Amino acid sequence: MARADLVQRVAVGVVAVAAIVWLAVSVVDMHALAAAQRTASRRSLTPALLRKGVADTRRAQDLRPGDDGPLTERVYLYFAAGRRSKALAAAEKLARSEPRNRLGWIVIAAITRVTDPKRAADAEAHLRKLIIQPSRRR
Structure with missing residues (x-):
């Protein structure tokens, strides 16, 4: 009985850690995209701001490779910068x-x-x- 309890607790712990990691990645991704959106909405994009915005979208893309949000934001950035x-x-x-x-x-x-x-x-x-x-x- 004690062994079954231990296995259950370990399983719950593993699931909890996985959920925390997933949430952390999602939050970092969200912040990177928000930073890129703020950059794209500026009236004038200097080369340095453009590089920063593109870097933010690439960081978000690295965190969630299947998500097209970062690429969409990159299109906005490049278009806004001419x-x-x-x-x-x-x-x-x-x-x-x-x-x-x-x-x-x-x-x-x-x-x-x-x-x-x-x-x-x-x-x-x-x-x-x-x-x-x-x-x-x-």
């Missing part, structure tokens, strides 16, 4: 990894409208499909 080629590259990566994310397609269409009208038209067509047939959540 770094069109980097914004386009990040938007294309976002559109590939999360085809239902409208921001990726909006940025692709906006940036390529003059330089690559066909690519812009394709992005706009994809965006229209997303608007007409919104994703169904389960």
